Amino acid sequence: MALIRHFERKEMERNALHDEIDATYSVFERDGRVLLQIDSYGRADREMPGKKSQTLQLDREGALELFEILKREFHLG
Incomplete structure (x- = not known):
């Protein structure tokens, strides 16, 4: 599990399209912050289907930074 508060752009030499997976999100408050x-959940054919694979958390600061990245890179409004 990781709380992301800052993103740094990194150019990669080799990129690949990954398999589609399922994901869920939740919103909660902790110490006066909304997260x-x-x-x-990984691929359906994994050894333990339905087991959580990765967890990422964003607070307001991380969410605002990601929002700006998404707007810029996908040419959104």
Whole structure:
């Protein structure tokens, strides 16, 4: 599990399209902060289907930074 508060752009030499997976999100408050949690569950054919694979959390600071990245990179509004 990780709380992301800052993103840094990194150019990669080799990129690949990954398999589609399921993900869920939840929103909760802790210590006066609202947090967004995204959980991914891996491929359906894994040894333990439905087991949580990765968890990422964003607070307001991380969410605002990601929002700006998404707007810029996908040319959104």
